[in-house]
Amino acid sequence: MTAAHPLLPEQRAIAPRELLGLIASLVLVAAPHALRMPWWLALAVAGLYAWRAQLGLSGAKLPPRWMLLLVAVLAIAAVYVEYRTLYGRTTGIVLLVLFSGLKLIEMRTHRDAAVVAFLCYFLAMTNLLYTQSIATALLLAVALLSTTATLVSLTAPQRPAAANLRTAGMLLVHAAPAALVLFLLFPRVQGPLWGLPQDAYAAMTGLSDSMSPGTVSQLAQSDAIAFRAEFEGQPPSPRERYWRGPVLWDFDGRTWRMGASWIDSFDTPRGAGPYDYVVTLEPHNRSWMFVLEQVARLPARARITHDGMVVSPAPLRARLRYDASSLALPEPGRAERPGSLRRALALPDAGNPRARALAAGWREGGADAQTILQRALGFFVSGGLGYTLEPPLLGPDTVDDFLFDTREGFCEHFSSAFVYLMRAAGVPARVVTGYQGGEVNYVDRIITVRQSDAHAWAEVYLAGRGWVRVDPTAAAVPGRVESGIARSVRAGDSLPLLMRPQLEWLRGLRANWEALAHRWNVWVLGYGVERQRDLMLRIGMRDADWRKLTAAMATILGAFTLLLLAWSLRRFARPDRVQRAWEAFARKLARGGLVRAPHEGPRDFARRAAERLPAARPAIEAIAELYLAARYGRAPSGERIFELERRVRSLSIA
Amino acid sequence: MLRAPSAGTHLRNWFYGYAAPERGAITLGHRRVYILPTRLGWMFGATLGLLLVGSINYALQLGFALTFLLAGMGLAGMVHTVRNLARLTVDAGRAEPVFAGEAAQFRLILDNRAPHDRPAVLVRHAASGAQGVLDLPSASVREAVLAVPAPRRGWLPLGRVVLETRYPLGLFRAWSYVEPDVRCLVYPRPERVPLPAPAAADEAGAQRVHATGSDDFAGLRGYQLQDSPRHVAWKAVARAEDMLTKQFSGASGAELWLDEARLPAALDTEARLSRLAGWTLAAEQSGARYGLRLPGVKKRPDRGAAHQAACLQALALHGIE
Numbered sequence: 001m002t003a004a005h006p007l008l009p010e011q012r013a014i015a016p017r018e019l020l021g022l023i024a025s026l027v028l029v030a031a032p033h034a035l036r037m038p039w040w041l042a043l044a045v046a047g048l049y050a051w052r053a054q055l056g057l058s059g060a061k062l063p064p065r066w067m068l069l070l071v072a073v074l075a076i077a078a079v080y081v082e083y084r085t086l087y088g089r090t091t092g093i094v095l096l097v098l099f100s101g102l103k104l105i106e107m108r109t110h111r112d113a114a115v116v117a118f119l120c121y122f123l124a125m126t127n128l129l130y131t132q133s134i135a136t137a138l139l140l141a142v143a144l145l146s147t148t149a150t151l152v153s154l155t156a157p158q159r160p161a162a163a164n165l166r167t168a169g170m171l172l173v174h175a176a177p178a179a180l181v182l183f184l185l186f187p188r189v190q191g192p193l194w195g196l197p198q199d200a201y202a203a204m205t206g207l208s209d210s211m212s213p214g215t216v217s218q219l220a221q222s223d224a225i226a227f228r229a230e231f232e233g234q235p236p237s238p239r240e241r242y243w244r245g246p247v248l249w250d251f252d253g254r255t256w257r258m259g260a261s262w263i264d265s266f267d268t269p270r271g272a273g274p275y276d277y278v279v280t281l282e283p284h285n286r287s288w289m290f291v292l293e294q295v296a297r298l299p300a301r302a303r304i305t306h307d308g309m310v311v312s313p314a315p316l317r318a319r320l321r322y323d324a325s326s327l328a329l330p331e332p333g334r335a336e337r338p339g340s341l342r343r344a345l346a347l348p349d350a351g352n353p354r355a356r357a358l359a360a361g362w363r364e365g366g367a368d369a370q371t372i373l374q375r376a377l378g379f380f381v382s383g384g385l386g387y388t389l390e391p392p393l394l395g396p397d398t399v400d401d402f403l404f405d406t407r408e409g410f411c412e413h414f415s416s417a418f419v420y421l422m423r424a425a426g427v428p429a430r431v432v433t434g435y436q437g438g439e440v441n442y443v444d445r446i447i448t449v450r451q452s453d454a455h456a457w458a459e460v461y462l463a464g465r466g467w468v469r470v471d472p473t474a475a476a477v478p479g480r481v482e483s484g485i486a487r488s489v490r491a492g493d494s495l496p497l498l499m500r501p502q503l504e505w506l507r508g509l510r511a512n513w514e515a516l517a518h519r520w521n522v523w524v525l526g527y528g529v530e531r532q533r534d535l536m537l538r539i540g541m542r543d544a545d546w547r548k549l550t551a552a553m554a555t556i557l558g559a560f561t562l563l564l565l566a567w568s569l570r571r572f573a574r575p576d577r578v579q580r581a582w583e584a585f586a587r588k589l590a591r592g593g594l595v596r597a598p599h600e601g602p603r604d605f606a607r608r609a610a611e612r613l614p615a616a617r618p619a620i621e622a623i624a625e626l627y628l629a630a631r632y633g634r635a636p637s638g639e640r641i642f643e644l645e646r647r648v649r650s651l652s653i654a
Numbered sequence: 655m656l657r658a659p660s661a662g663t664h665l666r667n668w669f670y671g672y673a674a675p676e677r678g679a680i681t682l683g684h685r686r687v688y689i690l691p692t693r694l695g696w697m698f699g700a701t702l703g704l705l706l707v708g709s710i711n712y713a714l715q716l717g718f719a720l721t722f723l724l725a726g727m728g729l730a731g732m733v734h735t736v737r738n739l740a741r742l743t744v745d746a747g748r749a750e751p752v753f754a755g756e757a758a759q760f761r762l763i764l765d766n767r768a769p770h771d772r773p774a775v776l777v778r779h780a781a782s783g784a785q786g787v788l789d790l791p792s793a794s795v796r797e798a799v800l801a802v803p804a805p806r807r808g809w810l811p812l813g814r815v816v817l818e819t820r821y822p823l824g825l826f827r828a829w830s831y832v833e834p835d836v837r838c839l840v841y842p843r844p845e846r847v848p849l850p851a852p853a854a855a856d857e858a859g860a861q862r863v864h865a866t867g868s869d870d871f872a873g874l875r876g877y878q879l880q881d882s883p884r885h886v887a888w889k890a891v892a893r894a895e896d897m898l899t900k901q902f903s904g905a906s907g908a909e910l911w912l913d914e915a916r917l918p919a920a921l922d923t924e925a926r927l928s929r930l931a932g933w934t935l936a937a938e939q940s941g942a943r944y945g946l947r948l949p950g951v952k953k954r955p956d957r958g959a960a961h962q963a964a965c966l967q968a969l970a971l972h973g974i975e
Contacts, residue, residue: 006787007776007820007827009694114694114824118701121724125705125717132716140720148727148823155821156773158789163771167822171734175726182722189710318713525715561729568737569684598678 007155009110015157019056021150022116023049023104028143029123030097036130037094038082044075048101055105068106075102093126110154117154120147132525134517145169178560185553187546188529206284207245207433207454212255213394213402216433217410220389222451226435227281227290228518229447236275236292236328238437242457242469243290243449245434247307253348254398256416256431264306269294273328280521281320287311289322290434290449293469297325300530306340307430308467319526333466336428344428344461352399352420359424369427369462373470376421380475385409387477411473415456418472428461432469443515577641578630585623585648592653602627616653623647675811675835679745679765682817687739687830689732695825698728731823738772738819739828742790746812746834747797751841751963751970753931757784757801758838760812764798766790774821780814780831807842807927807970841966842924845932849910849940909955910937910944912965927969934969938962948972 004011026049034042048071055062075098076086083091100119107113124140124147149161149168156164206226208215227243229235248256274296281289289302289310299322302310312320336344362375386408394401399420402413409417415431422429436455438447457471536544541552586596589609596605606624610617626644630636691699702725709717747761760779766772771791777798778785784800804810818829912933917926930946937944938957945955946965951972953965 005776005778006785007774007818009692009824110824111694115697118698121701121720122705125708125714125720128714128717128720129712132714137716137719140716144720144723151824152822155824156789159771159773167734171727171730171822172723174730174733175723178726178729179719179722182725183719186718186722524719527715528713557729561733564730564733565684565736568733569740 009114009154012110012154012157014056014107014110014113016056017161018110018113018150018153018157019107020053021146021153021161022107022113022120023053025117025120025143025147025150026100026104026123028139028146029120029127030100032127032130032136032139033093033097033123036090037097041078041082041094041098044078045097045101048098048105052101052104052107062105062108065106068102071105072099072102075099089129093129096123096126113154114151117147117151134520145172148172174564178557181553181556181560183527184532184535185549185556187549188527188532206282206286206451207288209246209248209258209286210255211248211412211416211431211433211456213391213398213409213413213416216412216454216456217389217391219454220410220452224451225282226284226449226451226453227279228521229280229292229438229449230278230445231447232276235277235440235445235447239474240292240328241437241447242293242455242471243435243438244293244295244308244310244432245288245290246432247305247309247459248431248433249307249343251347251416251420253351253396256419259343261305261307261309263303263311266298266304267334269296269327269330269333271296271327271330274325275328276323276325278321278323280518280526281316281322283317283319285315285317287313287315289316289320291324292326294327294330295324296327296330297323299324318528319521321522321526321530332464336461336466341428341461344430345423345426347420347423352397352424354397354404355399355417355421356424358403359421362421362425369460372422372425372427373460373462376418376425377470377472377475379421380414380418380472383407383476385414385476387473411456414473414476415458415471418458418470422458422460430459430467432457432459436471441515441518443512444518446515446518448518578627578636578644581641581645581648582627582631585627585651588648588651588653594653602631613653616651619647619651623651675833677835679743680832680834681743682740682830682832684736684740687736687828689736689826689828692820692825692827695728698724698823698825702728728823728825732826734822735819735826735828737770738775738821739817739830741768742766742772742775742817744815744817744832744834746836749812749836749838751839751966752804753841754804754807754843756804758804758810758840760800760802760836760838762798762800762815762834763795764788764790765795766792768792772819772821774819776816776818778816778818779812780816802838804838804840807840807924808974809837809971810840811837839967839970841970842927842931844935845925845928847929847932847936849933849936910942911947911955912937912944913947914949915947923973927972931966931969934962934965 006012030045034045037045054060076095079091079094079098080086083094085091086095096119100116100123103112103116103119107116120143124143127136127140145165145168148171149165152164152167152171153159153161156167207219235241246258247261248258250257250259271294275292277292279290279299289299289312291299291310295304295308295310298304298310299312302312302322304310310324358379362372367375383403384407385403387410388408389410391402391409391413392406394406398413399417402409403417419429419431433454433456435449435453436457437453438449440447455473457469457473459467459469462468532549533544536549541548582602586605590596592613594609594612600608602624606620610620613620623644626640626647630640630644702721705717705721705724708714709721743765745763745765747763749758749760752758762777764775764777769792771789773789775788775790776785777788777800779800779802782800782802784802786798786800788796788798790796800812800815802810802812812834814831814833816829816831818827820827912930914926914930917929921929930948934944934946938959938961941957943955943957944965946953946968948968951968953961953968
């Protein structure tokens with residue numbers, strides 16, 4: 001007997017308009033993934049979408065279930081062939097995108113359509129695993145709007161599409177305050193809830209714990225930002241900006257490695273020229289943090305290793321903001337342990353005979369370390385060594401090949417050869433990697449350090465002075481540290497696009513864009529445990545733990561919902577003064593138990609009231625007369641309306 | 655002086671959200687609009703949970719933003735769903751009488767005085783499932799017709815009507831009950847039997863009163879089987895025209911009494927009323943003047959739509975009021 005419920009989504013067939021809306025939303029969220037997929041898989045997904053669109057528009061029957069199953073098995077096999085696994089973040093997302101196409105093809109009812117819309121929201125989220133840039137946010141905002149508009153059109157299929165789009169926009173606008181409150185107050189926790197797949201951080205770039213010919217120069221091809229630094233006051237000059245990273249001790253003839261490293265106590269160095277600054281470090285999945293040499297105050301919770309590398313307790317997988325302080329002119333540090341000095345002299349037993357001979361020559365006559373250093377620098381200054389981003393391949397004797405044959409290299413060649421020569425000459429030395437320079441944005445004065453600023457230099461141990469920085473690249477190619485890579489490499493070498501000097505206007509545009517992007521990074525993407533605590537302190541909430549935050553969140557959200565409800569239930573049209581006065585009169589009598597019947601006219605009501613309340617008879621009759629005259633007579637004067645209001649107010653029915 | 659309504663009545667009305675049945679136009683206050691998540695709503699919630707866990711795990715601040723924007727949207731959608739029903743004014747139109755076994759056509763007038771439109775409002779009769787979906791543009795009045803089966807004679811009250819909506823996101827279902835004070839008169843199911851032949855009339859319960867005076871000739875109409883041969887226009891038949899029956903007007907014309915007391919005793923009450931209803935229709939169609947006699951009710955012989963309605967109403971309400 002009971003007919004089908006016409007609002008049940010399970011019983012409503014999908015119409016072409018909703019179908020196309022869904023496909024458009026899916027395309028928006030799947031397109032960035034498609035760019036990361038092999039082209040033929042992307043094509044397969046596009047084919048599935050197009051197939052469903054065609055089926056929907058022509059009104060043809062959907063393919064049978066066994067055919068879908070076959071396509072699904074084929075898709076899984078294709079993904080396996082491409083990635084050799086079905087586990088992991090990237091393959092998971094590729095499978096999800098493929099299944100969105102399959103789900104589309106078996107979609108018949110509004111319920112299925114809603115499920116696809118939820119899938120759209122989910123796919124939107126997966127894009128953030130790769131990038132959280134402003135551009136991504138804008139794309140996702142558009143996708144959110146179109147998906148929501150499709151959801152709205154599922155419940156209101158008869159309405160014009162523009163009206164549904166407007167409703168979706170209004171919903172998002174109404175959602176924004178609640179979203180902001182949740183975003184600011186939702187308690188943040190540090191670190192992942194469970195182990196992440198191996199490829200989770202594959203996309204992060206940065207310096208590694210080893211260096212062999214080609215590693216740094218490869219990194220230097222990248223425009224990606226390594227970190228940004230905001231200085232209080234004037235920043236140091238470019239040649240002073242050595243951002244210290246991993247220190248490499250052990251050499252096997254080709255590769256420099258960090259080797260054993262341990263946490264040491266931090267002795268605050270004395271010296272002049274302190275700089276205070278805040279670094280916003282991009283995640284690089286390693287634990288070291290970059291600070292300016294020589295660090296005078298460690299960032300919060302950071303430790304320092306015996307060789308002066310600042311490290312955080314865990315790999316940095318989220319953008320991190322930290323305060324630090326450094327000295328431009330430090331006083332000599334403490335003496336190094338003998339064990340470390342022995343390690344700083346170790347070399348492979350054989351290889352690079354010409355370099356060894358050169359170093360042996362510098363030691364002649366019992367020269368001290370200072371003299372040897374001068375001789376080595378002299379060799380680099382006058383050696384005619386060239387600087388290139390595309391160094392030629394080296395043979396097994398990497399140092400000899402670079403110094404005497406190819407004579408062209410990048411900073412890793414210079415530093416590697418220099419440290420080798422120093423050790424061969426009996427002077428303790430080590431390789432330090434990090435970043436050098438960085439570009440000051442003239443809009444917000446923030447220094448941006450890119451992967452292309454990656455650098456490697458050397459440190460030698462001089463008795464009485466401790467470890468001293470020596471940059472053999474700067475000695476050979478002074479332009480490198482004065483004005484960056486762009487002016488140092490030979491014409492014809494390929495440079496990262498934005499480093500080309502011809503594109504000055506482009507750099508201006510980029511400066512503005514990056515100032516905005518930096519604010520985005522700091523305020524949106526960098527809003528973690530630390531910044532939340534800071535913000536809560538600033539608005540007066542001491543030790544904001546999750547209980548306090550949740551309570552505040554719930555309170556504000558409740559108030560907001562009530563406000564929204566009040567807005568949606570506001571009176572549609574305020575009655576005029578005459579009507580309001582009459583309603584006040586009726587309410588007054590109703591409080592005394594004399595309720596006006598719906599069919600009762602003003603005259604009848606007044607008569608009945610006068611009979612029940614003989615004491616108030618004159619007042620009631622006067623009010624009725626005034627109301628009738630104002631309502632049905634000529635346009636009433638303001639005085640008459642006032643009279644009516646006054647009489648209603650002073651009416652007493654006690 | 656005046657007695658206020660009892661506190662208990664107020665409490666009950668407040669708890670159940672309505673005082674049934676209500677007279678006049680009913681405006682749905684927000685207190686009587688109920689709301690619960692739909693199955694899709696729960697699924698949406700589960701999706702949000704997934705997004706939140708992902709955001710926490712991968713420390714995706716933009717993921718948090720997306721999750722919370724969607725959560726806020728769900729919240730706003732809930733309010734919008736309530737808004738789609740709240741302050742809607744419902745009034746009942748007149749329901750024309752029907753015969754038992756037919757469907758009563760109840761008309762509900764939905765008056766949207768709001769400045770926003772109210773798409774996809776379902777009006778559903780709780781007992782029978784009769785329903786319709788209406789789109790109400792802003793400041794507009796629309797009518798929903800509920801075809802409610804009327805199986806028995808008598809008054810058929812409309813009963814409970816559910817107004818429901820899932821607009822705008824389908825994540826929540828808001829509904830409200832109204833019970834307008836409107837009823838439909840249901841006549842007995844007419845038994846399609848011809849009026850008895852004059853000879854058998856007495857035994858069958860219909861009594862013809864034969865005129866003795868001179869009737870005023872009023873016109874001719876088509877012959878029907880049960881017409882008396884004395885009224886057949888034989889001259890017209892002689893002219894080879896169709897069989898025609900002479901009609902007479904005036905108080906002294908042919909009168910027919912439909913008398914309950916004269917029906918066979920074997921028939922039960924409902925069957926008797928059915929037969930009388932059938933005869934009322936047949937008598938009205940025949941153009942004769944007819945009266946109705948029921949225990950306690952007597953309708954003087956007359957004809958016309960109003961008389962027929964009065965007779966049928968008397969039959970419908972026999973023994974009820």
